Amino acid sequence: MRVLVCMSYIPDTTTKIRFREDNTQLDDTSIQWVINPWDELALTRAVELKEDAGTPVDEVEIVMVGGVRCEPILRKGLAIGADKATRIDVEPLDAFQTATQLAAYMQGKDCGFIVCGIESGDYNEAAVGGMLAELLDYASVSSVSSVQFDGVTPIYQRDVANGKEQVKVDGPAVLIVQKGFARVPKIPNMRGIMTARSKPLDVIPAIQAEPLVEFVEYAAPPSKGGVKMLNTPEELVRSLSDEAKLI
Amino acid sequence: MSILVYIRNVGGQLKKQSLELTAYAKAMADALNLDVTGLVIGTITDDELNKLGNYGMSRILKANDEKYNQRVNRVYTRIVEQAVKEVDAKYILFPDNAQGKAIAPRLSVRLKAGFIPQVLDLPSSYEPFTVKKRAFTGKAIATVTAHTGRVILTPMLNSFGLRENAQDLEIQSFEPHIEEPNSRLELVGKQLSEEGVQLADADIVVSGGRGMRSSENFAMLEELAATLGAATACSRPVADDGWRPADEHVGQTGKIIAPNIYFAIGISGAIQHVAGVSGAKCIVGINSDPEAPIFEVADYGMVGDAFQIIPELNALFKKHIQEDK
Numbered sequence: 394m395r396v397l398v399c400m401s402y403i404p405d406t407t408t409k410i411r412f413r414e415d416n417t418q419l420d421d422t423s424i425q426w427v428i429n430p431w432d433e434l435a436l437t438r439a440v441e442l443k444e445d446a447g448t449p450v451d452e453v454e455i456v457m458v459g460g461v462r463c464e465p466i467l468r469k470g471l472a473i474g475a476d477k478a479t480r481i482d483v484e485p486l487d488a489f490q491t492a493t494q495l496a497a498y499m500q501g502k503d504c505g506f507i508v509c510g511i512e513s514g515d516y517n518e519a520a521v522g523g524m525l526a527e528l529l530d531y532a533s534v535s536s537v538s539s540v541q542f543d544g545v546t547p548i549y550q551r552d553v554a555n556g557k558e559q560v561k562v563d564g565p566a567v568l569i570v571q572k573g574f575a576r577v578p579k580i581p582n583m584r585g586i587m588t589a590r591s592k593p594l595d596v597i598p599a600i601q602a603e604p605l606v607e608f609v610e611y612a613a614p615p616s617k618g619g620v621k622m623l624n625t626p627e628e629l630v631r632s633l634s635d636e637a638k639l640i
Numbered sequence: 641m642s643i644l645v646y647i648r649n650v651g652g653q654l655k656k657q658s659l660e661l662t663a664y665a666k667a668m669a670d671a672l673n674l675d676v677t678g679l680v681i682g683t684i685t686d687d688e689l690n691k692l693g694n695y696g697m698s699r700i701l702k703a704n705d706e707k708y709n710q711r712v713n714r715v716y717t718r719i720v721e722q723a724v725k726e727v728d729a730k731y732i733l734f735p736d737n738a739q740g741k742a743i744a745p746r747l748s749v750r751l752k753a754g755f756i757p758q759v760l761d762l763p764s765s766y767e768p769f770t771v772k773k774r775a776f777t778g779k780a781i782a783t784v785t786a787h788t789g790r791v792i793l794t795p796m797l798n799s800f801g802l803r804e805n806a807q808d809l810e811i812q813s814f815e816p817h818i819e820e821p822n823s824r825l826e827l828v829g830k831q832l833s834e835e836g837v838q839l840a841d842a843d844i845v846v847s848g849g850r851g852m853r854s855s856e857n858f859a860m861l862e863e864l865a866a867t868l869g870a871a872t873a874c875s876r877p878v879a880d881d882g883w884r885p886a887d888e889h890v891g892q893t894g895k896i897i898a899p900n901i902y903f904a905i906g907i908s909g910a911i912q913h914v915a916g917v918s919g920a921k922c923i924v925g926i927n928s929d930p931e932a933p934i935f936e937v938a939d940y941g942m943v944g945d946a947f948q949i950i951p952e953l954n955a956l957f958k959k960h961i962q963e964d965k
Contacts, residue, residue: 430893523745535742564823
C-alpha cells in the first residue's frame, strides 16, 4: 500500500518574519526553511508504518508544491525514510492553488491514503487537506490522531467534540493529522542521509490554476502593552476580576 | 440574500462561539443591509437555538435528522452547499475550530469561493472584499482580498466579542438531498471523553511546563482548572515526556488556542510555545525565573514558587466565585 504525504515548507519558527516591497512580499533573504512541523509528524508516522512489517504500507511518497529552493527539504524527507519525492514546480499563491496542483498529480494514482498536516506554520489556514479531498472527491478524516490496521484495512482515529471515534473508509481518504499521529519527528540517521542522495526526486511542471484569494499586504502584529508584575496571589485575582474583567 | 452562519451542534448544545459568530455576522449584515441565517445539522431543540435570536439571527435552517448526528465531512459540505443556494448566501461563516476547518475548505472548492480563515476583524471593505487575517503563527497580520462571487470566512474566537442584538427568529426545517458518496465513511468505535472542559473550546486554560517537575504535581493545576471551569494544557516537553497526553500540548507543533485567559505556569515561554497562544486575550505567567521569556508576552506576571502560589490562587478564586454568586 502506497501512502502519499503532502509536505509544505515554512520559515524556521525562530526566524524573524520581515517583509519587503512596501510590505507586500515576505523577505526571504535570511530565512532558514524547514519542513512544516505537522507534515514532519505525518511523514514520521507514515515511515513507521512502512517499517512495521505488520502493516500493508510498503511505500511512502512525499509530494510538495514549490520552487527549487525546497529541494533540500525534500532530501531531508527522503532521509527520514520516504522512498520517493515529487516536486510540482510552482510557488503557490494560495491554498487553493496548492490543492489544485496536488489533486492534478494524485488523481487516479494508486494509494491507500493521503496524509496532510493540520496546518502550515506560514499561513495557518488548515485548508489544503480539505480542498484536496473535495477536488479528488475522497472522504476527508480530520483531527486524526492515529492509524491502525485491521488486516489490510486502515482504521483512523479522530478527535471529535466529546471524545474519540474510530472510522474506516471504503476507498482512499485524505487524513488531516495533528500531534499524536506521531509524538516526535524522526531525526534522519547517517544511513538515511546517504541513501537519500540516490532516491528519486522528480520535478513535474505545474498545471494552470488560478488562486481564489490574494494576499495584498502584511503588517507586524500590534505590540502588547507590556507585562504588569504582581507580588501576591491576591493582586492577581483582583487584576483579573476588577481590571481585566475576565473572571 | 443572506449571510449564512454554520452553527456547530455539540450533542444538541450550542457553544458560545456560535453566539459570537452570529454577532459578527450581524455586524456584516448591517453594513450590507442583509439578514443573518443559520444552518444547524443534527438533532437539537428549538429552545436551544432560540438563544441565537438575541445576537442577531433572524432565520435558522435546521437539518434535524439523527442520521446526520455522525459527522461525515463530505456530506456536511453538501448540506451547507445546498443551504447556501437556498438562501442565496454571498458570505458563509464558520467557526475557526476543528469542525470549521473540516468543512469550510471542502465547501470553498464546491463553490469556487475564496476561503479566508483566521480572520481577526470585520472586513475593511466589501468591494473588493478585504479582511485582515493571522499569518506566520501570530508573527504577522496579512490583508487578504477575494474577488470571487462568494466568500467563506472563519473569524477567530475573541476577534469580535459577544454583542447582543435581539431579532425575531424563525426556525425552519431543512431537508437536503444527499446523493450516495463514492466512498463511505463508517464508524467502528467511539469513546466518550471524561467530564471536563475541551481545550479547543475553553475560555480559560491552565497550562503547566517543565517547572511543574513531575506528572503528579499537575494535580494542583487540575484543581485550579476545576475551580475556574478551565481546561488543562501543557508545553511540548511535558507532552513528549508523557507527563500529560499529547493532545494537551499547546504550541507551534501542538494545538493553537485563543482563550480569554491563559495561565502559563512553570513554562519558560519559548517562541514555539507562545506561537500556540498568541491569540489569547490575557496571558498570566507564573515562573520562578524573573528572566523567563514568558514575561515578555504575558499581560500579568508573578515570580515565585508555583507550588505555593497555585494552592493560594485556587483558594482565592473559589472564594471570589462564591462571592460572585
